[in-house]
Amino acid sequence: MGKLHRPGRPDDLPDARLLWARWAAVAVATYDRDEEREPQQHRSGYWIDDDGLHWDDCGCTWWVLKWFGDGRAVLVGEDESSKVKWYEPAIDLLAGAPEWLPRRYLQELIDDYMVGCIYWFDEGAWHRAPYPDDLADDGLDCGISALTTRAGAVGEIAEQLEFDNTDTGMPELCEQLIDDAEHGALTETGL
Template structure:
């Protein structure tokens, strides 16, 4: 499924699917060193607020869960023409009352926001765009997670060097909320055996897996915190 330019709500997969895919990457990329405070963070990660992507250059995005069945996706890619459009586009027009308006308006006032999408009652929505708007950045920012084949390609080419079968299996498990610490251990073992790949950080990956809630809590506690894979 390709993403239009500008993006349309129907271009995005269901919010829980998008969350699972993005969170899988956050788990696989997790390292303790990246959690240091006072440093502008790059890459893909998860924290108490939600999922994040920042390439320290042209694109940054945040994805938050804001209650049962409610999600918020916002950010910016340099390809977005929304904030430069004249007359100005109200990115929060027709938005629901449960959005964190103070935070979003602060980003808008600072010229840091390219688009805002929200999810409720099983559907994505955004503000209306004027005719002729070229792009809102959703394609360049989110196709890596929204388009499954793109994500598989990235997982295979990632610093973990995942074979296609393993990448497909991990992705399917994440989407089904069945990812386990044992599967993460397999990734760690494979990374350790391949000297050309970046070493994996077991504890950081397990913390991210817990935050992402892609597995039952007991599977993490039994297989992860005990220090031994299943």
């Protein structure tokens, strides 16, 4: 897994298209059709829906990555390691944010103490609000680091599907899936 700074920095994240490809590959590879059919209050794991890509451990970690057209994306979420929502005085997570961000949605999450950090991708780079120098962690590392590297994404598929090194051909299959996703060659028949 990639080791990110604590607190995270925008340059810790790969290009949003690459992050999306890896995340989508993990979501597709670990999709559980039976879980989707179960009536439940809260879903766990990785998934894709109209609101974007999701990761939720049904505990203290949740993340969403969503596109907003024209090469713009938002990454929002929380890991229990984040110190942001408890920092005094409160950190304005939308400081310096562009107008296209879904401010009402994000502010509601912030007001409900649901957000550890918000990053936005615009003009080919990730950005976030400025943090105080003494902020220890925003949760980005613990929450999203597995998807920031190719090896991390491969490992995440193997971990989610409970593969180990004795599962013949599985490490190579996971590696090929991420490779196909990163190169835009992932197809339904390739699964």
